[in-house]
Amino acid sequence: xxxxxxxxxxxxxxxxxxxxxxxxxxxxxxxxxxxxxxxxxxxxxxxxxxxxxxxxxxxxxxxxxxxxxxxxxxxxxxxxxxxxxxxxxxxxxxxxxxxxxxxxxxxxxxxxxxxxxxxxxxxxxxxxxxxxxxxxxxxxxxxxxxxxxxxxxxxxxxxxxxxxxxxxxxxxxxxxxxxxxxxxxxxxxxxxxxxxxxxxxxxxxxxxxxxxxxxxxxxxxxxxxxxxxxxxxxxxxxxxxxxxxxxxxxxxxxxxxxxxxxxxxxxxxxxxxxxxxxxxxxxxxxxxxxxxxxxxxxxxxxxxxxxxxxxxxxxxxxxxxxxxxxxxxxxxxxxxxxxxxxxxxxxxxxxxxxxxxxxxxxxxxxxxxxxxxxxxxxxxxxxxxxxxxxxxxxxxxxxxxxxxxxxxxxxxxxxxxxxxxxxxxxxxxxxx
Numbered sequence: 001x002x003x004x005x006x007x008x009x010x011x012x013x014x015x016x017x018x019x020x021x022x023x024x025x026x027x028x029x030x031x032x033x034x035x036x037x038x039x040x041x042x043x044x045x046x047x048x049x050x051x052x053x054x055x056x057x058x059x060x061x062x063x064x065x066x067x068x069x070x071x072x073x074x075x076x077x078x079x080x081x082x083x084x085x086x087x088x089x090x091x092x093x094x095x096x097x098x099x100x101x102x103x104x105x106x107x108x109x110x111x112x113x114x115x116x117x118x119x120x121x122x123x124x125x126x127x128x129x130x131x132x133x134x135x136x137x138x139x140x141x142x143x144x145x146x147x148x149x150x151x152x153x154x155x156x157x158x159x160x161x162x163x164x165x166x167x168x169x170x171x172x173x174x175x176x177x178x179x180x181x182x183x184x185x186x187x188x189x190x191x192x193x194x195x196x197x198x199x200x201x202x203x204x205x206x207x208x209x210x211x212x213x214x215x216x217x218x219x220x221x222x223x224x225x226x227x228x229x230x231x232x233x234x235x236x237x238x239x240x241x242x243x244x245x246x247x248x249x250x251x252x253x254x255x256x257x258x259x260x261x262x263x264x265x266x267x268x269x270x271x272x273x274x275x276x277x278x279x280x281x282x283x284x285x286x287x288x289x290x291x292x293x294x295x296x297x298x299x300x301x302x303x304x305x306x307x308x309x310x311x312x313x314x315x316x317x318x319x320x321x322x323x324x325x326x327x328x329x330x331x332x333x334x335x336x337x338x339x340x341x342x343x344x345x346x347x348x349x350x351x352x353x354x355x356x357x358x359x360x361x362x363x364x365x366x367x368x369x370x371x372x373x374x375x376x377x378x379x380x381x382x383x384x385x386x387x388x389x390x391x392x393x394x395x396x397x398x399x400x401x402x403x404x405x406x407x408x409x410x411x412x413x414x415x416x417x418x419x420x421x422x423x424x425x426x427x428x429x430x431x432x
Contacts, residue, residue, distance in 0.1 A: 010066065012209070013136035014056045015073020016202055018113065020143045021048040022078060023198055027150065027191055032184060033396055046112065049074070053113035057120025067117025071110035077201065078109070080175050081194055089180035092172050131287070133209055137279035140199075140206045141414070144272045147199045148410045150192045151268055152403035155323050156394060159185030160261060164251050166238035169193070171249045196234055203230040206278070214282070222278050229271045236264040258324050265320040269410040270313070276414040280421050285359065292428040297353050299429030304349070305420040308342050312413045315339050319409060323402070336378060343371040343412065350419060357426055363419040370412055377405040 025044045029036040052074075053067040060066045082105060086098040154160055162185030163169050169177040169190055174197070182190050207223040214220060239245075243255025280286060318332040350364025380401045394402075 009209075010056060010060055010132055011069035011073050012205055013132050013139065014052055014066075014070035016077065016136065016143075016205060017139045018049060018052040018070055018074035019077035020139055020146070020198065020202070021052065022074065023081070023195065024142075024146055026081070027146070027195070030182075030187065030191070031153075032187060049109060049112050050116040053116025054120035056113075057117035058123055058125040059120075061121050061124045062117070063121045064114040064118040066121070067113035067115070068110045070117075071113030072106065074113070075106040075109040077198065078105070080197060083173075083176045084179040084182070087172075087176050087178045089178040092176065092178060094176065131282060131284050133206075133213060134279065134282040134284060136206050136209055137275065137282045140202045140275050141272070141279050143195075143199050143202045144268075144275050145407070145410065145414075147192070147195045148268055148272055149403060149407045150188070150195050151265065152406040153399065154188045154192050155265065155406075156399040156402040157185060157188050158394065159188040161241060161256055162186045162189040163193075163241065164254060165247070165249045166193075166241045168247065168249070193237070196237060200230050200234060203227055203275070206275075210278070210282070216281075219278065219281055222274065222281075226271065226274050226278060229267065229274060233264065233267050233271055236260055236267060240264050261324045262317070262320045265324070266313075266317050269316050269413055272410050273309075273413050273417045276417050277421060280418050286422075286425060289425055292426060293357070295354070295427050295429070297349070298423065298427035301346070301349055301353075301423055301427070302420075302429065304342070304346050305416065305423055308339075308346050309413070309416045309420055311335070311339055311342055312409075312416055316409055316413065319406065323406070333378075333382075336375075339412075340371055340375055343367055343416070346416075346419070347371065350423070354427070359422040360419065360426060363415060363422060367412070367415050367419060370408060370415060374405070374408045374412060377401060377408055381405045 022045050025048055026041065028034060029041040029044065049071065052070060056066045056070050057063065079102065082102065083094070083098075086101055087094050165171065167174060170181075172178075174190075174193060177190060203226050207227045210223040211220055214223075240257055240260040241254065242248075243257050243260075246253055248254070315332070315335050318328055318335060322328050322332050347364045347367035350360050351368065352364075354360045354364075384395075384398050384401055
């Protein structure tokens with residue numbers, strides 16, 4: 001059984017959720033435009049640990065042990081970035097105090113989660129019916145979306161080549177590059193790489209769980225495809241900087257590729273769509289859905305939604321080309337008009353024709369709302385970039401709008417994929 005309250009293999013999904021939340025907090029707080037005081041960062045990190053600890057305690061009723069297990073997993077994942085805090089900014093060497101910090105960090109994080117879980121266990125959640133695999137997939141979607149946003153900030157800040165080498169960072173192990181040296185464009189690019197590593201581990205963890213507990217061969221194949229895609233995405237991101245496999249730290253040995261930059265940007269959003277699909281089919285609602293209902297309109301919606309996904313993919317390619325080369329804006333804007341019409345039509349049909357078919361109707365509402373936001377962001381992006389000087393760093397407003405526009409495009413693709421899947425799961429076209 002894979003439901004919360006039955007399967008006790010919750011430590012890895014919840015631990016990944018805790019780690020992803022902590023990474024998100026740290027990333028946002030360390031953004032050059034934010035730079036929150038350390039005490040605020042600490043409070044937010046502790047709050048994330050406490051929230052997950054209380055939640056796993058309520059879900060499982062296992063007392064302090066549930067939180068301790070999840071906290072241990074999160075602590076191990078956080079070691080990927082803890083090294084950047086324990087290395088000298090001058091020499092790059094690991095400080096002797098790391099011998100105390102590393103085990104101490106693991107004990108404190110697991111202990112805090114254990115205490116929070118003990119509190120949560122006093123108020124058990126009687127709802128049940130939720131899948132650990134589904135929860136893991138949701139965490140993977142969140143982590144991937146955050147990675148897409150981080151990648152968008154790299155492009156918007158023109159920081160794609162701020163770090164000259166790969167897989168190292170200025171000759172240092174990527175996971176030991178000192179936090180004190182992560183400033184400006186280096187922060188955007190290096191943090192994006194670290195997030196990529198976290199997403200890679202999350203994807204592999206999710207795939208292992210799917211292979212172990214999901215009996216559907218096609219879902220296991222989708223999980224395998226996700227692992228292949230995330231590995232390919234990481235390699236493309238590195239080769240975009242170097243142009244080839246090399247450990248050199250000299251810019252003279254690098255051959256940055258705009259083509260690979262475009263491919264990297266597009267594949268990242270396609271990967272998000274794949275993970276969204278795994279999330280959808282892993283939910284208890286999907287698995288326990290009744291037999292498909294015959295509707296005369298279902299066939300038309302199946303085709304319309306498939307076209308929407310295809311058009312969105314083409315639009316994402318055009319958007320990536322425009323962002324990386326400043327070419328093709330007119331074509332991008334022209335196809336945007338088609339996307340708006342098709343998305344609005346698909347959303348309106350899903351919302352208006354299928355009363356009581358909750359997933360389809362809700363996704364239709366979301367699709368119409370998000371397409372409206374995307375139109376506004378597209379107009380805003382066009383307005384703030386018109387007449388911009390070729391020389392000079394982009395303004396905070398430009399970066400924010402451009403990144404939001406890109407991230408919302410990825411969200412649209414995810415919604416379109418989810419709607420297409422749910423419509424096919426619940427609704428069947430009438431014969432003839």
